Amino acid sequence: MVFRAKVFFFIVCVSLLAVSSWQAWKAREEHINDSETNIVNMARALAQHGDDTFKAADIILSGVVERLEADGVDDVQKPRLHKLLQKRVSEVSQLAGVFILDADGNPVVDSSDTPFSGNISDRNYFQYHRDHKDRGPYIGPLIKNPAGAWRLTVSRRFDYPDGRFRGVVLAAIDIDYFRNFYSTFKIGDNGLIILGLNDGTLLVRRPFFDKYVGYNLSKVPIFRDYVTKNHHGTHTAPSTVDGKDRINAYRHFNQFPLFVAIALSKEEVLDSWVEDTLHHTAAILLLIVILALLGNWLLRQIKLRLETEAELRVARDNLDQLNRHLQNLALEDGLTGLANRRHFDIALSQEFARALRNKDSVALIMLDVDWFKQYNDIYGHRAGDDCLRRIAALLRQVPQRTGDLVARYGGEELVVLLPQTTLESAALIAERIRADIVALDILHAASPLTIVTVSAGVAMIEPSQESGKSGEPEELVEEADRALYVAKARGRNCVARHDDVKIDSAFP
Structure with a gap:
């Protein structure tokens, strides 16, 4: 400019x-x-x-x-x-x-x-x-x-x-x-x-x-x-x-x-013409000098404004970055670096609404570290925190698509949100996660297997306008939680689907 x-x-x-x-x-x-x-x-x-x-x-x-x-x-x-x-x-x-x-x-x-x-x-x-x-x-x-x-x-x-x-x-x-x-x-x-x-x-x-x-x-x-x-x-x-x-x-x-x-x-x-021309030229040069001075002043003002705008943009970008950082902090679990419970609730509502519009499905994997209280009692809470961070690092590699989300749901419970995923695919992903955590070979003396393992409950829902249920996102969590309860009842270190709850009537 x-x-x-x-x-x-x-x-x-x-x-x-x-x-x-x-x-x-x-x-x-x-x-x-x-x-x-x-x-x-x-x-x-x-x-x-x-x-x-x-x-x-x-x-x-x-x-x-x-x-x-x-x-x-x-x-x-x-x-x-x-x-x-x-x-x-x-x-x-x-x-x-x-x-x-x-x-x-x-x-x-x-x-x-x-x-x-x-x-x-x-x-x-x-x-x-x-x-x-x-x-x-x-x-x-x-x-x-x-x-x-x-x-x-x-x-x-x-x-x-x-x-x-x-x-x-x-x-x-x-x-x-x-x-x-x-x-x-x-x-x-x-x-x-x-x-x-x-x-x-x-x-x-x-x-x-x-x-x-x-x-x-x-x-x-x-x-x-x-x-x-x-x-x-x-x-x-x-x-x-x-x-x-x-x-x-x-x-x-x-x-x-x-x-x-x-x-x-x-x-x-031409004497009179020369005299008139000199006077006219002097007036033009004076006008040009005035324009140059005004132009120089205006250019300085423009430059100052541009510099101010640039500084404001930098400040705005820094503020946006800080806001994003604060927002991330607000939506991020401080221990594991995964999404926190609030972030998960927001993402679940958004994906549920999208699935409702597109007549698609939403799957959820709920994980719980087996005998984690005993792990903390034996190795201490610092070791427990390290254990959760290692598991979180492994889970962070699971999302491959836009909309996939891994979050710490609370304590030793972790969730994986999988939009546009069938129950079978979600169960396979949960099984792979379970096996990968076993492969971490984290020592756990209180576990019958002597290593850290997880139990997983898998649920899937297909939202529908005809259902008339306002709590359907929470229903998905409840279904996954019931499936997780089934997995724990089966002896832990396994994956259960929400349809297993109906089959296995031994567990309410």
């Missing part, structure tokens, strides 16, 4: 740990999934924000292009255009300036108070519009102005009525606008936000480092294997910078050739 209890407590503790581990792992997966969902939503929001930012600038450019192509650019229009550009820049916070360039790359009008001077025909965006008839917006490469600020250009071409190239309208977007906006997001100490062109040019990076502006991402695995091949998605991989796992989400703009990518440190994402 103690072993089963130990196994039970072990299974409970292991089950608690298993369930706790499974819940912790499930919580970890849910935490990662939630983080992936969050950065996917963040990427969608940032892409939409970028689209809206560039779209706002492009709308301004579209309006300027329409006005230029309708009204042209002359000395009368320039002041009005200058005010218009200034107003538009003041209305859109991401714009650093709007510029109008002629077909040779010379500035015509801009939004600044100090007009820009110098030819920019060598710039990428100017050459693109000059060489392409595409009227849509063009996102040019990064430009660093003389003050050291990075700008991203959005430009459109405007033409003469006959379709010839007339110039470029340019909007400069301040990169700090994106950098400041991206800094408002909580992405952890090792998180990353990147804004880049679809050709792999890095525009904005958070955290910001000037050296990364304009960096080519074409060889970076996340860009090469995922961004270039999908419009949006997520991916978890070790960082090429520090080798730590990062959860990445990316998304291309819908209207402009740019993309935004977000990376979160998996370690930082």
